[in-house]
Amino acid sequence: MKSLVxxxxxxxxxxxxxxxxxxxxxxxxxxxxxxxxxQLLMDDYQQTPFLEEADLILINxxxxxxxxxxxxxxxxxxLKRLKKRNPTLKIGVCGCVAQQLGERLFxxxxxxxxxxxxxxxxxxxxxxxxxxxxxxxxxxxxxRDDFDIPFIDAPLPRVGDVxxxxxxxxxxxxxxxxxxxxxxxxxxxxxxSEHIMKEIEGLIExxxxxxxxxxxxxxxxxxxxxxxxxxxxxxxxxEKAFGKDIRLRFTTSHPKxxxxxLIDCFKELQSLCEHLHLPVQSGSxxxxxxxxxxxxxxxxxEKLEKLRSLCPEIxxxxxxxVGFPGESRDDFQKTMELLKKVRxxxxxxxxxxxRPGTPAVNFGQKVPEEEKSKRLNELLELQNQIGLEQYKxxxxxxxxxxxxxxxxxxxxxRTRGNHIVNIEGESELVGRIMNVYIEKACHHSLNGKVMH
Ligand code: SAH
Ligand code: SF4
Ligand code: F3S
Numbered sequence: 001m002k003s004l005v006x007x008x009x010x011x012x013x014x015x016x017x018x019x020x021x022x023x024x025x026x027x028x029x030x031x032x033x034x035x036x037x038x039q040l041l042m043d044d045y046q047q048t049p050f051l052e053e054a055d056l057i058l059i060n061x062x063x064x065x066x067x068x069x070x071x072x073x074x075x076x077x078x079l080k081r082l083k084k085r086n087p088t089l090k091i092g093v094c095g096c097v098a099q100q101l102g103e104r105l106f107x108x109x110x111x112x113x114x115x116x117x118x119x120x121x122x123x124x125x126x127x128x129x130x131x132x133x134x135x136x137x138x139x140x141x142x143x144r145d146d147f148d149i150p151f152i153d154a155p156l157p158r159v160g161d162v163x164x165x166x167x168x169x170x171x172x173x174x175x176x177x178x179x180x181x182x183x184x185x186x187x188x189x190x191x192x193s194e195h196i197m198k199e200i201e202g203l204i205e206x207x208x209x210x211x212x213x214x215x216x217x218x219x220x221x222x223x224x225x226x227x228x229x230x231x232x233x234x235x236x237x238x239e240k241a242f243g244k245d246i247r248l249r250f251t252t253s254h255p256k257x258x259x260x261x262l263i264d265c266f267k268e269l270q271s272l273c274e275h276l277h278l279p280v281q282s283g284s285x286x287x288x289x290x291x292x293x294x295x296x297x298x299x300x301x302e303k304l305e306k307l308r309s310l311c312p313e314i315x316x317x318x319x320x321x322v323g324f325p326g327e328s329r330d331d332f333q334k335t336m337e338l339l340k341k342v343r344x345x346x347x348x349x350x351x352x353x354x355r356p357g358t359p360a361v362n363f364g365q366k367v368p369e370e371e372k373s374k375r376l377n378e379l380l381e382l383q384n385q386i387g388l389e390q391y392k393x394x395x396x397x398x399x400x401x402x403x404x405x406x407x408x409x410x411x412x413x414r415t416r417g418n419h420i421v422n423i424e425g426e427s428e429l430v431g432r433i434m435n436v437y438i439e440k441a442c443h444h445s446l447n448g449k450v451m452h
Contacts, residue, residue, distance in 0.1 A: 020041055025072070029214050036122075037060070039157050064179075076091075076112065083111045147186065155206070168213045168250075173220070188224075213234075235248070279318055320347055323375060398435050411430070
Protein backbone atom coordinates (compact mmCIF):
# COMPACT_ATOMS: atom_id res chain seq x y z
CA MET A 1 0.00 0.00 0.00
CA LYS A 2 1.22 3.49 -0.78
CA SER A 3 1.69 5.72 2.18
CA LEU A 4 1.55 9.45 1.99
CA VAL A 5 4.04 11.57 3.83
CA UNK A 6 1.66 14.23 4.93
CA UNK A 7 3.97 16.27 7.08
CA UNK A 8 6.55 18.64 5.63
CA UNK A 9 6.39 17.46 2.06
CA UNK A 10 5.43 19.76 -0.77
CA UNK A 11 3.81 18.74 -4.02
CA UNK A 12 5.25 20.46 -7.05
CA UNK A 13 4.02 20.20 -10.59
CA UNK A 14 6.54 19.02 -13.18
CA UNK A 15 6.77 16.77 -16.15
CA UNK A 16 9.90 14.59 -16.05
CA UNK A 17 9.77 10.78 -16.38
CA UNK A 18 11.32 9.93 -13.00
CA UNK A 19 9.75 10.56 -9.61
CA UNK A 20 11.00 12.75 -6.81
CA UNK A 21 9.73 13.46 -3.31
CA UNK A 22 10.95 16.61 -1.53
CA UNK A 23 10.65 17.04 2.23
CA UNK A 24 11.31 20.43 3.80
CA UNK A 25 12.17 21.27 7.40
CA UNK A 26 13.13 24.68 8.73
CA UNK A 27 12.52 28.25 7.74
CA UNK A 28 10.89 29.98 4.76
CA UNK A 29 14.28 30.16 3.10
CA UNK A 30 14.37 26.38 2.97
CA UNK A 31 10.90 26.35 1.45
CA UNK A 32 12.18 28.69 -1.20
CA UNK A 33 15.23 26.48 -1.77
CA UNK A 34 13.00 23.38 -2.12
CA UNK A 35 11.05 25.20 -4.79
CA UNK A 36 14.33 26.00 -6.55
CA UNK A 37 15.32 22.30 -6.40
CA UNK A 38 11.99 21.33 -7.96
CA GLN A 39 12.63 23.87 -10.72
CA LEU A 40 16.12 22.50 -11.35
CA LEU A 41 14.76 18.96 -11.62
CA MET A 42 11.66 19.84 -13.61
CA ASP A 43 12.75 18.33 -16.92
CA ASP A 44 13.80 14.97 -15.45
CA TYR A 45 11.51 14.45 -12.50
CA GLN A 46 7.87 14.76 -11.65
CA GLN A 47 7.01 15.15 -7.99
CA THR A 48 5.21 12.39 -6.13
CA PRO A 49 3.49 12.61 -2.75
CA PHE A 50 4.28 8.90 -2.19
CA LEU A 51 7.61 7.94 -0.68
CA GLU A 52 7.29 4.37 -1.98
CA GLU A 53 7.20 5.29 -5.63
CA ALA A 54 10.02 7.85 -5.49
CA ASP A 55 13.26 7.32 -7.44
CA LEU A 56 14.76 10.23 -5.54
CA ILE A 57 14.03 11.54 -2.03
CA LEU A 58 15.46 14.93 -1.12
CA ILE A 59 15.36 16.17 2.46
CA ASN A 60 15.97 19.85 2.96
CA UNK A 61 17.13 20.17 6.55
CA UNK A 62 17.32 22.72 9.36
CA UNK A 63 19.90 22.86 12.11
CA UNK A 64 18.76 25.89 14.10
CA UNK A 65 17.98 23.81 17.21
CA UNK A 66 18.97 20.26 18.20
CA UNK A 67 15.37 19.12 17.82
CA UNK A 68 15.38 20.09 14.14
CA UNK A 69 18.47 17.95 13.59
CA UNK A 70 16.84 14.97 15.33
CA UNK A 71 13.91 15.10 12.94
CA UNK A 72 16.32 14.26 10.15
CA UNK A 73 17.76 11.22 11.92
CA UNK A 74 14.38 9.72 12.71
CA UNK A 75 13.25 10.23 9.12
CA UNK A 76 16.46 8.70 7.74
CA UNK A 77 15.95 5.73 10.06
CA UNK A 78 12.56 5.11 8.45
CA LEU A 79 13.96 5.49 4.94
CA LYS A 80 16.56 2.75 5.53
CA ARG A 81 13.89 0.06 5.09
CA LEU A 82 12.63 1.69 1.92
CA LYS A 83 16.11 1.69 0.43
CA LYS A 84 16.53 -2.03 1.29
CA ARG A 85 13.40 -2.81 -0.71
CA ASN A 86 14.37 -0.51 -3.56
CA PRO A 87 18.17 -0.35 -3.90
CA THR A 88 17.96 2.02 -6.90
CA LEU A 89 16.35 4.70 -4.70
CA LYS A 90 18.59 7.72 -4.24
CA ILE A 91 18.46 9.73 -1.01
CA GLY A 92 19.84 13.25 -0.80
CA VAL A 93 20.25 15.36 2.34
CA CYS A 94 20.37 19.08 1.59
CA GLY A 95 20.35 22.33 3.53
CA CYS A 96 21.75 23.35 6.88
CA VAL A 97 22.35 19.97 8.58
CA ALA A 98 24.02 18.75 5.39
CA GLN A 99 26.33 21.76 5.57
CA GLN A 100 27.00 21.21 9.26
CA LEU A 101 27.86 17.50 9.02
CA GLY A 102 29.18 17.05 5.49
CA GLU A 103 30.79 13.63 4.96
CA ARG A 104 30.27 12.68 8.59
CA LEU A 105 26.62 12.03 7.73
CA PHE A 106 27.64 8.96 5.68
CA UNK A 107 29.34 7.41 8.73
CA UNK A 108 26.05 7.42 10.62
CA UNK A 109 23.72 6.95 7.67
CA UNK A 110 25.42 4.92 4.92
CA UNK A 111 22.17 4.66 2.93
CA UNK A 112 22.35 8.39 2.11
CA UNK A 113 23.77 9.00 -1.39
CA UNK A 114 24.15 12.75 -1.53
CA UNK A 115 24.96 15.52 0.97
CA UNK A 116 24.55 19.06 -0.39
CA UNK A 117 24.82 22.36 1.49
CA UNK A 118 22.71 25.44 0.75
CA UNK A 119 25.19 26.79 -1.82
CA UNK A 120 25.57 23.40 -3.51
CA UNK A 121 21.91 22.87 -4.38
CA UNK A 122 22.30 24.67 -7.70
CA UNK A 123 24.60 21.85 -8.82
CA UNK A 124 21.94 19.25 -8.08
CA UNK A 125 21.45 18.09 -11.72
CA UNK A 126 25.23 17.57 -12.20
CA UNK A 127 25.57 15.72 -8.90
CA UNK A 128 22.62 13.45 -9.68
CA UNK A 129 24.17 12.62 -13.03
CA UNK A 130 27.39 11.63 -11.28
CA UNK A 131 25.38 9.35 -8.99
CA UNK A 132 23.74 7.71 -11.98
CA UNK A 133 27.15 7.13 -13.50
CA UNK A 134 28.09 5.09 -10.46
CA UNK A 135 29.81 7.58 -8.17
CA UNK A 136 28.99 6.93 -4.51
CA UNK A 137 28.55 9.12 -1.42
CA UNK A 138 28.81 12.52 -3.09
CA UNK A 139 29.29 15.66 -0.97
CA UNK A 140 29.08 19.31 -1.97
CA UNK A 141 29.42 21.49 1.07
CA UNK A 142 31.91 24.14 0.02
CA UNK A 143 30.90 27.59 1.30
CA ARG A 144 32.48 30.21 -0.91
CA ASP A 145 32.85 33.84 0.11
CA ASP A 146 32.46 34.90 -3.54
CA PHE A 147 29.28 32.86 -4.08
CA ASP A 148 26.56 34.39 -6.29
CA ILE A 149 22.98 33.16 -6.22
CA PRO A 150 22.23 31.95 -9.77
CA PHE A 151 19.05 33.06 -11.53
CA ILE A 152 16.75 30.12 -12.26
CA ASP A 153 14.78 30.85 -15.39
CA ALA A 154 11.98 28.30 -14.97
CA PRO A 155 8.25 28.49 -14.31
CA LEU A 156 6.91 28.22 -10.78
CA PRO A 157 6.63 24.53 -9.99
CA ARG A 158 3.36 25.01 -8.14
CA VAL A 159 0.36 26.51 -9.89
CA GLY A 160 -2.40 28.41 -8.17
CA ASP A 161 -0.33 29.84 -5.33
CA VAL A 162 -1.54 33.22 -4.08
CA UNK A 163 1.45 33.72 -1.81
CA UNK A 164 5.16 33.25 -2.48
CA UNK A 165 8.53 33.64 -0.79
CA UNK A 166 11.41 35.28 -2.57
CA UNK A 167 14.97 35.09 -1.27
CA UNK A 168 16.74 38.42 -1.83
CA UNK A 169 19.88 37.56 0.09
CA UNK A 170 21.50 34.56 1.72
CA UNK A 171 23.82 34.02 4.63
CA UNK A 172 24.53 36.12 7.70
CA UNK A 173 27.48 38.16 9.01
CA UNK A 174 26.04 38.87 12.43
CA UNK A 175 27.31 35.95 14.50
CA UNK A 176 24.84 36.06 17.39
CA UNK A 177 26.59 33.82 19.91
CA UNK A 178 23.82 31.16 20.03
CA UNK A 179 23.23 30.87 16.29
CA UNK A 180 24.50 28.33 13.78
CA UNK A 181 23.21 30.14 10.67
CA UNK A 182 26.45 32.03 9.79
CA UNK A 183 28.32 28.72 9.85
CA UNK A 184 25.87 26.77 7.69
CA UNK A 185 24.69 29.50 5.32
CA UNK A 186 27.96 31.35 4.90
CA UNK A 187 28.53 35.07 4.41
CA UNK A 188 25.85 37.51 3.30
CA UNK A 189 25.29 37.68 -0.43
CA UNK A 190 22.60 39.78 -2.15
CA UNK A 191 20.90 39.05 -5.42
CA UNK A 192 21.01 41.73 -8.14
CA SER A 193 17.79 43.77 -8.09
CA GLU A 194 17.23 42.95 -11.75
CA HIS A 195 16.91 39.22 -10.89
CA ILE A 196 14.47 40.04 -8.10
CA MET A 197 12.34 42.25 -10.36
CA LYS A 198 12.25 39.58 -13.06
CA GLU A 199 11.22 36.97 -10.55
CA ILE A 200 8.44 39.16 -9.15
CA GLU A 201 7.15 39.73 -12.67
CA GLY A 202 7.03 35.96 -13.22
CA LEU A 203 5.24 35.40 -9.90
CA ILE A 204 2.59 38.02 -10.73
CA GLU A 205 2.05 36.45 -14.17
CA UNK A 206 1.33 33.16 -12.41
CA UNK A 207 -1.25 34.71 -10.11
CA UNK A 208 0.80 35.43 -6.98
CA UNK A 209 -0.50 38.45 -5.03
CA UNK A 210 1.40 38.38 -1.75
CA UNK A 211 5.21 38.24 -1.74
CA UNK A 212 7.52 37.93 1.26
CA UNK A 213 11.12 39.00 0.64
CA UNK A 214 13.51 36.75 2.55
CA UNK A 215 16.92 37.24 4.11
CA UNK A 216 18.49 36.51 7.51
CA UNK A 217 19.14 40.22 7.77
CA UNK A 218 17.33 42.08 4.98
CA UNK A 219 18.67 45.43 6.19
CA UNK A 220 22.07 44.60 4.72
CA UNK A 221 20.59 44.01 1.29
CA UNK A 222 22.72 45.52 -1.47
CA UNK A 223 26.14 45.25 0.18
CA UNK A 224 28.70 43.96 -2.30
CA UNK A 225 26.48 44.40 -5.36
CA UNK A 226 27.66 46.20 -8.50
CA UNK A 227 24.74 48.61 -8.25
CA UNK A 228 23.92 51.42 -5.89
CA UNK A 229 20.94 50.04 -3.98
CA UNK A 230 20.03 49.30 -0.37
CA UNK A 231 17.01 47.57 1.15
CA UNK A 232 14.71 50.60 1.21
CA UNK A 233 15.84 51.32 -2.37
CA UNK A 234 14.76 47.83 -3.35
CA UNK A 235 11.36 48.23 -1.63
CA UNK A 236 10.82 51.52 -3.47
CA UNK A 237 11.83 50.00 -6.79
CA UNK A 238 9.35 47.15 -6.29
CA GLU A 239 6.62 49.58 -5.24
CA LYS A 240 7.17 51.70 -8.33
CA ALA A 241 6.96 48.77 -10.74
CA PHE A 242 4.42 46.49 -9.05
CA GLY A 243 2.90 48.47 -6.18
CA LYS A 244 -0.66 48.12 -7.41
CA ASP A 245 -0.41 44.39 -8.14
CA ILE A 246 0.97 42.93 -4.93
CA ARG A 247 1.11 42.95 -1.19
CA LEU A 248 4.74 43.06 -0.06
CA ARG A 249 6.28 41.75 3.18
CA PHE A 250 9.79 40.99 4.38
CA THR A 251 11.57 38.97 7.02
CA THR A 252 13.87 39.24 8.94
CA SER A 253 14.94 42.67 9.96
CA HIS A 254 17.58 42.90 12.70
CA PRO A 255 16.61 45.50 15.36
CA LYS A 256 20.09 47.07 15.34
CA UNK A 257 19.70 47.91 11.64
CA UNK A 258 16.06 49.01 11.55
CA UNK A 259 16.53 52.52 10.13
CA UNK A 260 14.21 55.55 10.21
CA UNK A 261 14.09 55.30 6.45
CA LEU A 262 12.76 51.74 6.64
CA ILE A 263 10.24 52.76 9.32
CA ASP A 264 9.02 55.51 6.95
CA CYS A 265 8.40 52.91 4.23
CA PHE A 266 5.52 51.48 6.29
CA LYS A 267 3.76 54.81 5.88
CA GLU A 268 4.88 55.67 2.37
CA LEU A 269 4.64 52.45 0.40
CA GLN A 270 1.20 51.24 -0.52
CA SER A 271 2.38 47.70 -1.27
CA LEU A 272 4.21 47.22 2.05
CA CYS A 273 1.90 45.43 4.50
CA GLU A 274 1.49 46.62 8.06
CA HIS A 275 3.43 43.85 9.75
CA LEU A 276 6.96 43.82 11.16
CA HIS A 277 8.68 40.76 12.58
CA LEU A 278 11.37 42.18 14.85
CA PRO A 279 13.11 39.43 16.85
CA VAL A 280 14.13 40.76 20.25
CA GLN A 281 15.40 37.43 21.75
CA SER A 282 15.53 38.74 25.36
CA GLY A 283 14.27 41.58 27.52
CA SER A 284 17.53 41.88 29.44
CA UNK A 285 20.37 44.09 28.27
CA UNK A 286 23.05 41.91 29.85
CA UNK A 287 21.70 38.81 28.06
CA UNK A 288 21.47 40.76 24.79
CA UNK A 289 25.09 41.77 25.20
CA UNK A 290 26.23 38.19 25.67
CA UNK A 291 24.11 37.19 22.68
CA UNK A 292 26.09 39.76 20.63
CA UNK A 293 22.89 41.46 19.47
CA UNK A 294 24.25 45.05 19.47
CA UNK A 295 21.14 46.84 20.76
CA UNK A 296 19.63 47.69 24.12
CA UNK A 297 16.00 47.24 25.09
CA UNK A 298 15.70 51.01 25.34
CA UNK A 299 16.86 51.46 21.73
CA UNK A 300 14.56 48.63 20.59
CA UNK A 301 11.54 50.21 22.30
CA GLU A 302 12.35 53.61 20.86
CA LYS A 303 12.25 52.19 17.34
CA LEU A 304 8.92 50.48 18.00
CA GLU A 305 7.50 53.71 19.37
CA LYS A 306 8.50 55.56 16.21
CA LEU A 307 6.97 52.86 14.09
CA ARG A 308 3.70 52.82 16.01
CA SER A 309 3.38 56.58 15.92
CA LEU A 310 3.67 56.50 12.12
CA CYS A 311 1.60 53.40 11.62
CA PRO A 312 -0.60 52.76 14.68
CA GLU A 313 -2.30 49.64 13.32
CA ILE A 314 0.94 47.77 12.58
CA UNK A 315 1.21 44.14 13.73
CA UNK A 316 4.42 43.45 15.64
CA UNK A 317 5.73 39.92 16.11
CA UNK A 318 8.97 38.62 17.57
CA UNK A 319 11.27 35.69 18.40
CA UNK A 320 12.44 34.95 21.94
CA UNK A 321 14.97 32.59 23.48
CA VAL A 322 14.62 31.48 27.11
CA GLY A 323 17.37 29.91 29.21
CA PHE A 324 20.36 31.38 27.39
CA PRO A 325 23.51 30.65 29.47
CA GLY A 326 23.64 33.03 32.42
CA GLU A 327 19.97 34.07 32.13
CA SER A 328 18.96 34.69 35.74
CA ARG A 329 15.41 34.68 37.07
CA ASP A 330 15.69 38.46 37.08
CA ASP A 331 16.75 38.55 33.41
CA PHE A 332 13.81 36.34 32.56
CA GLN A 333 11.44 38.65 34.44
CA LYS A 334 12.69 41.48 32.24
CA THR A 335 11.59 39.50 29.16
CA MET A 336 8.15 39.04 30.76
CA GLU A 337 7.96 42.78 31.44
CA LEU A 338 8.92 43.49 27.84
CA LEU A 339 6.04 41.34 26.58
CA LYS A 340 3.63 43.34 28.73
CA LYS A 341 5.07 46.60 27.49
CA VAL A 342 5.20 45.84 23.76
CA ARG A 343 2.08 43.65 23.54
CA UNK A 344 3.18 41.54 20.57
CA UNK A 345 0.49 40.08 18.36
CA UNK A 346 2.50 36.88 18.23
CA UNK A 347 5.79 35.68 19.68
CA UNK A 348 7.77 32.60 18.71
CA UNK A 349 9.59 31.44 21.81
CA UNK A 350 12.25 28.75 22.02
CA UNK A 351 14.30 27.08 24.71
CA UNK A 352 17.98 27.82 24.15
CA UNK A 353 19.57 24.92 22.31
CA UNK A 354 23.32 24.49 22.25
CA ARG A 355 24.66 24.46 18.69
CA PRO A 356 28.08 23.01 17.85
CA GLY A 357 30.77 25.53 16.97
CA THR A 358 28.92 28.58 18.31
CA PRO A 359 30.58 30.76 21.01
CA ALA A 360 27.76 30.22 23.55
CA VAL A 361 28.78 26.54 23.85
CA ASN A 362 31.68 27.75 25.99
CA PHE A 363 29.62 30.13 28.14
CA GLY A 364 29.24 29.23 31.81
CA GLN A 365 26.12 29.20 33.99
CA LYS A 366 24.03 26.93 31.80
CA VAL A 367 20.33 26.96 32.70
CA PRO A 368 19.00 23.46 33.55
CA GLU A 369 16.55 21.95 31.04
CA GLU A 370 13.78 21.80 33.62
CA GLU A 371 14.12 25.50 34.40
CA LYS A 372 14.10 26.36 30.69
CA SER A 373 10.82 24.47 30.26
CA LYS A 374 9.34 26.25 33.25
CA ARG A 375 10.28 29.67 31.88
CA LEU A 376 9.02 28.79 28.41
CA ASN A 377 5.63 27.75 29.79
CA GLU A 378 5.31 30.89 31.89
CA LEU A 379 6.19 33.02 28.91
CA LEU A 380 3.80 31.26 26.55
CA GLU A 381 0.97 31.56 29.04
CA LEU A 382 1.46 35.31 29.28
CA GLN A 383 1.91 35.78 25.53
CA ASN A 384 -1.17 33.67 24.69
CA GLN A 385 -3.26 35.99 26.80
CA ILE A 386 -1.72 39.16 25.31
CA GLY A 387 -1.93 37.77 21.77
CA LEU A 388 -5.62 36.98 22.15
CA GLU A 389 -6.31 40.45 23.55
CA GLN A 390 -4.49 41.95 20.57
CA TYR A 391 -6.50 39.85 18.11
CA LYS A 392 -9.73 40.77 19.94
CA UNK A 393 -9.16 44.41 19.03
CA UNK A 394 -10.18 43.45 15.51
CA UNK A 395 -13.58 42.06 16.55
CA UNK A 396 -16.38 44.12 15.00
CA UNK A 397 -14.04 45.72 12.47
CA UNK A 398 -14.04 45.42 8.68
CA UNK A 399 -10.64 44.41 7.28
CA UNK A 400 -9.15 43.78 3.86
CA UNK A 401 -8.53 40.05 3.39
CA UNK A 402 -6.71 38.34 0.53
CA UNK A 403 -8.28 34.90 0.10
CA UNK A 404 -5.44 32.40 -0.13
CA UNK A 405 -7.06 29.00 -0.26
CA UNK A 406 -9.68 26.53 0.86
CA UNK A 407 -9.50 24.58 4.11
CA UNK A 408 -12.26 22.05 4.67
CA UNK A 409 -15.52 23.83 3.90
CA UNK A 410 -14.09 27.27 4.63
CA UNK A 411 -11.89 29.80 2.93
CA UNK A 412 -8.65 30.94 4.51
CA UNK A 413 -7.30 34.42 3.96
CA ARG A 414 -4.85 36.91 5.40
CA THR A 415 -5.12 40.53 6.49
CA ARG A 416 -2.45 43.05 5.56
CA GLY A 417 -1.39 42.77 9.21
CA ASN A 418 -0.74 39.02 8.70
CA HIS A 419 -3.70 37.71 10.70
CA ILE A 420 -5.16 34.47 9.35
CA VAL A 421 -8.92 34.79 8.75
CA ASN A 422 -11.37 31.90 8.29
CA ILE A 423 -14.39 32.89 6.24
CA GLU A 424 -17.46 31.27 4.70
CA GLY A 425 -17.48 31.44 0.91
CA GLU A 426 -16.96 29.78 -2.44
CA SER A 427 -13.60 28.71 -3.83
CA GLU A 428 -13.95 31.18 -6.75
CA LEU A 429 -12.95 33.86 -4.26
CA VAL A 430 -9.38 32.47 -3.96
CA GLY A 431 -6.95 35.17 -5.12
CA ARG A 432 -9.42 38.00 -4.49
CA ILE A 433 -9.21 40.79 -1.94
CA MET A 434 -12.45 41.04 0.07
CA ASN A 435 -13.77 43.28 2.81
CA VAL A 436 -14.41 40.99 5.75
CA TYR A 437 -16.32 41.70 8.96
CA ILE A 438 -14.48 40.12 11.91
CA GLU A 439 -16.93 38.29 14.15
CA LYS A 440 -14.61 36.51 16.54
CA ALA A 441 -10.94 36.37 17.49
CA CYS A 442 -9.31 33.06 18.44
CA HIS A 443 -5.70 32.21 19.31
CA HIS A 444 -3.69 33.08 16.21
CA SER A 445 -6.69 33.39 13.87
CA LEU A 446 -9.91 35.32 13.23
CA ASN A 447 -13.37 34.28 12.04
CA GLY A 448 -15.24 36.61 9.75
CA LYS A 449 -17.80 37.03 7.03
CA VAL A 450 -17.53 38.66 3.63
CA MET A 451 -19.26 42.06 3.32
CA HIS A 452 -21.37 42.44 0.20
N1 SAH B 1 17.90 35.95 11.20
C1 SAH B 1 16.85 35.94 12.09
C2 SAH B 1 16.59 34.67 12.81
C3 SAH B 1 16.81 33.37 12.19
S1 SAH B 1 16.69 31.99 13.22
C4 SAH B 1 17.14 36.99 13.15
O1 SAH B 1 18.25 37.40 13.34
O2 SAH B 1 16.24 37.33 13.84
C5 SAH B 1 15.05 32.13 13.90
C6 SAH B 1 15.02 32.18 15.38
O3 SAH B 1 15.49 30.97 15.95
C7 SAH B 1 15.86 33.24 16.02
O4 SAH B 1 15.27 34.50 15.98
C8 SAH B 1 16.03 32.73 17.42
O5 SAH B 1 14.97 33.17 18.25
C9 SAH B 1 15.91 31.22 17.26
N2 SAH B 1 17.19 30.55 17.50
C10 SAH B 1 18.33 30.68 16.80
N3 SAH B 1 19.32 29.93 17.34
C11 SAH B 1 18.79 29.32 18.43
C12 SAH B 1 19.30 28.43 19.42
N4 SAH B 1 20.56 28.02 19.42
N5 SAH B 1 18.46 27.99 20.39
C13 SAH B 1 17.16 28.40 20.42
N6 SAH B 1 16.64 29.24 19.52
C14 SAH B 1 17.44 29.71 18.53
FE1 SF4 C 1 21.40 33.98 13.48
FE2 SF4 C 1 21.80 36.39 14.45
FE3 SF4 C 1 22.24 35.93 11.88
FE4 SF4 C 1 19.75 35.94 12.80
S1 SF4 C 1 21.15 37.69 12.77
S2 SF4 C 1 20.66 34.43 11.46
S3 SF4 C 1 19.98 35.08 14.84
S4 SF4 C 1 23.38 35.07 13.59
FE1 F3S D 1 17.10 26.34 9.81
FE2 F3S D 1 18.94 26.88 8.05
FE3 F3S D 1 16.70 28.25 8.09
S1 F3S D 1 19.29 26.37 10.15
S2 F3S D 1 16.16 28.25 10.25
S3 F3S D 1 16.89 26.11 7.66
S4 F3S D 1 18.71 29.03 7.60
